Amino acid sequence: MAAAGAVTTVAASYVPRTRDSFLHLLSKAVTLSHLTELHAQLLHNGFQSDIATTTKLTHRLFDFSAVHHARSLFFSFPEPDRFLCNVLVKGLASNESPRSAIAAFKRLRERKSIDLGPDNFTYAFVIPAAASVGDVKVGISLHGQVIVGGFCSDLFIGSALIDLYFKLGRDDMARKVFDEMPERDAAVSTALTTIYIRLNEMDSARRTFDESSEKTLASWNAMISGYAQNGLTEAAVSLFQEMQMSNVSPNPVTITSILSACAQLGALSLGQWVHGLIKSNKFDSNIYVSTALIDMYAKCGSIVEARRLFESIPNKNDVTWNAMISGYGLHGHGQEALKLFHEMVSSGTPLTRITFLSILHACSHSGLVKEGEQIFKSMKRDHGFEPISEHNACMVDILGRAGKLKEALDFIEGIPGDPGTPIWSTLLGACMVHKDTNVARMASEKLFESDPGNMGYYVLMSNIYSSDKNYPGAAFVRQVAKKRNLSKTPGCTLIEIHQKPHVFKAGDWSHPLSRAIYAELERLNGKMKEAGYQAETMTSLHDVEEEEKELMVNVHSEKLAIAFGLLSTEPGTEIRIFKNLRICLDCHTASKYISRVTQRVIVARDANRFHRFEDGVCSCGDYW
DNA sequence: ATAGGGTTAG
Numbered sequence: 001m002a003a004a005g006a007v008t009t010v011a012a013s014y015v016p017r018t019r020d021s022f023l024h025l026l027s028k029a030v031t032l033s034h035l036t037e038l039h040a041q042l043l044h045n046g047f048q049s050d051i052a053t054t055t056k057l058t059h060r061l062f063d064f065s066a067v068h069h070a071r072s073l074f075f076s077f078p079e080p081d082r083f084l085c086n087v088l089v090k091g092l093a094s095n096e097s098p099r100s101a102i103a104a105f106k107r108l109r110e111r112k113s114i115d116l117g118p119d120n121f122t123y124a125f126v127i128p129a130a131a132s133v134g135d136v137k138v139g140i141s142l143h144g145q146v147i148v149g150g151f152c153s154d155l156f157i158g159s160a161l162i163d164l165y166f167k168l169g170r171d172d173m174a175r176k177v178f179d180e181m182p183e184r185d186a187a188v189s190t191a192l193t194t195i196y197i198r199l200n201e202m203d204s205a206r207r208t209f210d211e212s213s214e215k216t217l218a219s220w221n222a223m224i225s226g227y228a229q230n231g232l233t234e235a236a237v238s239l240f241q242e243m244q245m246s247n248v249s250p251n252p253v254t255i256t257s258i259l260s261a262c263a264q265l266g267a268l269s270l271g272q273w274v275h276g277l278i279k280s281n282k283f284d285s286n287i288y289v290s291t292a293l294i295d296m297y298a299k300c301g302s303i304v305e306a307r308r309l310f311e312s313i314p315n316k317n318d319v320t321w322n323a324m325i326s327g328y329g330l331h332g333h334g335q336e337a338l339k340l341f342h343e344m345v346s347s348g349t350p351l352t353r354i355t356f357l358s359i360l361h362a363c364s365h366s367g368l369v370k371e372g373e374q375i376f377k378s379m380k381r382d383h384g385f386e387p388i389s390e391h392n393a394c395m396v397d398i399l400g401r402a403g404k405l406k407e408a409l410d411f412i413e414g415i416p417g418d419p420g421t422p423i424w425s426t427l428l429g430a431c432m433v434h435k436d437t438n439v440a441r442m443a444s445e446k447l448f449e450s451d452p453g454n455m456g457y458y459v460l461m462s463n464i465y466s467s468d469k470n471y472p473g474a475a476f477v478r479q480v481a482k483k484r485n486l487s488k489t490p491g492c493t494l495i496e497i498h499q500k501p502h503v504f505k506a507g508d509w510s511h512p513l514s515r516a517i518y519a520e521l522e523r524l525n526g527k528m529k530e531a532g533y534q535a536e537t538m539t540s541l542h543d544v545e546e547e548e549k550e551l552m553v554n555v556h557s558e559k560l561a562i563a564f565g566l567l568s569t570e571p572g573t574e575i576r577i578f579k580n581l582r583i584c585l586d587c588h589t590a591s592k593y594i595s596r597v598t599q600r601v602i603v604a605r606d607a608n609r610f611h612r613f614e615d616g617v618c619s620c621g622d623y624w
Numbered sequence: 625a626t627a628g629g630g631t632t633a634g
Contacts, residue, residue, distance in 0.1 A: 294632095
């Protein structure tokens with residue numbers, strides 16, 4: 001046993017202790033060596049047959065991932081009770097593997113020495129393990145046991161079952177479990193909040209959270225992460241601020257979610273502030289935290305800082321590598337992404353489907369057609385991953401963005417079965433960049449059929465017609481969308497000036513400096529035209545309805561943010577903007593001209609990637 | 625002496 005060696009080293013500091021003081025010290029221990037030392041002292045004091053201290057020690061050993069030590073402690077204990085068994089199942093599930101937790105659960109249930117069967121805690125630990133394995137048989141059997149054992153009213157078990165059924169793809173059963181749950185005790189509102197979040201009913205979740213008399217850290221975290229994962233990033237940030245005001249200290253789980261929100265928002269200064277918090281709270285060694293931090297820096301434009309952090313992490317996992325690879329992809333650093341991908345392969349880190357999505361996207365953003373094709377082939381041949389719809393879409397993207405629309409179509413032909421929505425949507429995007437109306441029409445017909453409620457495709461198709469000067473076609477597509485009552489996600493652009501975020505919408509006059517901003521744009525327009533810039537003019541929009549015409553010539557949010565950035569910063573300063581949608585063709589062209597006439601570097605993150613405009617050229621090479 | 629909450633693609 002690991003502790004045996006420690007006995008001699010602590011013999012000198014041997015102190016007799018009571019059971020309570022041991023329990024206290026065990027929960028206070030902050031390092032694994034504290035625990036091994038305490039284990040030695042426990043043996044000295046004759047506590048080896050005391051079940052309470054043994055259970056606590058086992059639990060704490062699992063906290064530090066000392067699986068082997070925890071295991072041998074468990075098996076050396078003559079008559080473990082249910083409590084100790086539960087700790088084993090939980091520890092195995094969160095450390096070793098969900099499979100071994102399930103195996104241990106089965107063994108313990110068969111063992112007649114445990115006179116009482118599993119309890120509500122046991123199921124709360126083992127059901128999530130079955131969910132993460134995705135084992136239908138085990139899952140259904142556990143649900144049966146829950147019913148027979150009379151645990152249906154337990155909210156923790158209910159929420160675990162709901163999650164299980166979602167992971168098994170049985171949304172109907174998830175809903176059924178929820179609807180059949182009887183009493184909903186207000187005292188366990190955290191569980192209910194979690195359930196609503198899993199059902200994607202954020203408003204009910206928030207109501208439950210707000211009404212709960214005692215807000216646990218887990219319930220704050222559930223709400224914040226629920227918002228962040230559903231793209232409600234402002235709500236996540238504002239709830240995080242509320243949490244700070246209520247004097248509740250964030251833990252690594254809170255930090256991970258809030259970093260994800262910062263990454264989505266492009267909120268660099270908040271992200272940096274959170275980084276400070278991480279350092280002062282010593283959360284650096286948490287792999288979720290450090291991975292989310294890398295992602296935040298990469299998505300907020302600081303790819304160098306992201307890489308610096310990446311190098312400093314000793315315990316990188318697959319997600320960490322994936323985040324860094326896709327960061328390079330976003331910035332159009334395809335070669336760096338490829339180098340890292342090969343390093344990942346040789347590091348022995350298991351590759352995942354997301355690894356291949358990340359590297360394939362990196363190839364497409366950098367126009368690396370050959371390299372992308374090689375990786376796609378080796379994915380199946382060398383790594384045994386059958387391509388799913390998203391991987392195929394990546395290949396279409398690689399070919400399409402490089403202008404090889406014919407090859408892209410041939411590739412689609414070769415896909416067995418229905419190619420799926422993501423593929424046609426990708427192809428449509430490529431048609432926008434390369435102005436191919438015929439292929440676009442074909443792709444859009446498939447999309448209007450398979451995903452008729454998605455306004456994005458109508459906008460894209462209408463823009464493709466417009467850039468081909470087919471205004472009747474553009475107007476027709478927009479009319480169809482209008483008839484179907486679809487609305488477009490409003491575009492907006494964020495810019496941080498002196499650590500304060502400013503958000504602009506198209507044609508926005510709400511900013512206090514609006515007059516100066518529009519005047520600056522006017523001035524820029526003149527200089528850009530001298531340099532050869534041509535905007536869409538009113539006369540070319542003669543076939544478009546009045547209302548739509550106004551919308552189309554409205555100044556886009558990107559331009560407003562850039563003009564504001566130019567006014568508010570010293571000459572020569574880099575301008576960084578963040579757009580929630582894909583940047584439009586006109587704004588892309590305009591940004592190139594602005595970078596030339598003002599001699600400023602403009603970095604723009606859109607929904608897909610980073611664009612770095614410098615002296616009239618964009619780093620994306622005009623495919624995005 | 626044990627529950628709940630977290631990162632990567634699009």
